[in-house]
Amino acid sequence: MAKDLEIVRVPVLADNYAWLIYDPTTADAAVVDPGDAGPVLAEAKARGWHVSQVWTTHWHPDHTDGNAAMKAAGATVTGPRAEAAKIPTLDTMIGEGDVVRLGTFTGKVMAVPGHTAGHIAFHFEELGALFTGDTLFAMGCGRLFEGTAEQMFANFQRYAALPDDTKVYCGHEYTASNAAFAVTAEPDNAAIAERRIAVDGMRAEGEATIPTTMGLERTTNPFLRATTPERFAELRAAKDDFKG
Structure with a gap:
């Protein structure tokens, strides 16, 4: 894709x-x-x-x-229109359901608050490409600086509905630290353990771990695997205090 x-x-x-x-x-x-x-x-x-x-x-x-x-x-x-006061360089303000266009391609704007109050993502459905900023990371999620676990859980439910082959382009190389937490969150998940080994090897060689895919996240990202807002909140609180 x-x-x-x-x-x-x-x-x-x-x-x-x-x-x-x-x-x-x-x-x-x-x-x-x-x-x-x-x-x-x-x-x-x-x-x-x-x-x-x-x-x-x-x-x-x-x-x-x-x-x-x-x-x-x-x-x-x-x-994001909702953050225009904090982004003085904006020429065009957008929000949920708006589109961005590049050449012959169109991406849809998703409002995904939580990390910040007006955070947005860009989804190019026809290409299977999703730009998530600081919301969905490989094996993790962004901190909740201005929003709630309930909001981020709702975002992740929207992400989880996307096809497995959707490529996820996030804003940071956090995968190694996220993997270290993920194995503690789901110690019996063999896919997480295997991915952590692979990620550590890639980082040791100076390789990037991004982009990832929704299919891979579905099996190895504890936050995407959370089934309730309460479980999501527990995971986010534990990650905030994680020292590994």
């Missing part, structure tokens, strides 16, 4: 990922969450791409600090 768009992972800051997206048919390019514009612009230049759009999932500086420089380089910035 997502074979008709080129999606390039760009490491920025300590452990963030920005995502460059390119439609080769129209030569249009966008970037999701450029916390630092420098690496994004360098990668785009190396590929001969001009980035005309920035798509922002939420207001946190490690996802928005590159917006101004991207605008100076010719991009427009689109992001």
Whole structure:
């Protein structure tokens, strides 16, 4: 899936990922969450791409600090209407059910509050691609800074309804620490234990673990496997205190 768009992972800051997206048919390019514009612009230049759009999932500086420089380089910035007061670089404000367009492709906006009050995600159904920002991570979920476990549980139920082959492009390389927690949350889950070994090996070699897939998350992400808001809240509280 997502074979008709080129999606390039760009490491920025300590452990963030920005995502460059390119439609080769129209030569249009966008970037999701450029916390630092420098690496994004360098990668785009190396590929001969001009980035005309920035798509922002939420207001946190490690996802928005590159917006101004991207605008100076010719991009427009689109992001959550509910957080417009905290994202002064926004040109276009969007929310649940709105769409973003890149060349010949259309993505639907999902309102997914919890990490922040107005967090959004971008779902390209025809491509099987989902950009989750700091909500769904590989083997984990984002902290609840401005929302509730009930909200994030509802988000994860929406994510869980997507096909197994949906690729998930999240905002951070947190998989190793998430895996360490996951084996304590579900000590009898062999798939989690196996994945932790694989993830630790990948990270030891300097390899990225993102993107992941909904199918893989369905079997190895305790938060996606939670069946009630109460269980989700227990897991999030335990992860907040986890020292492993």
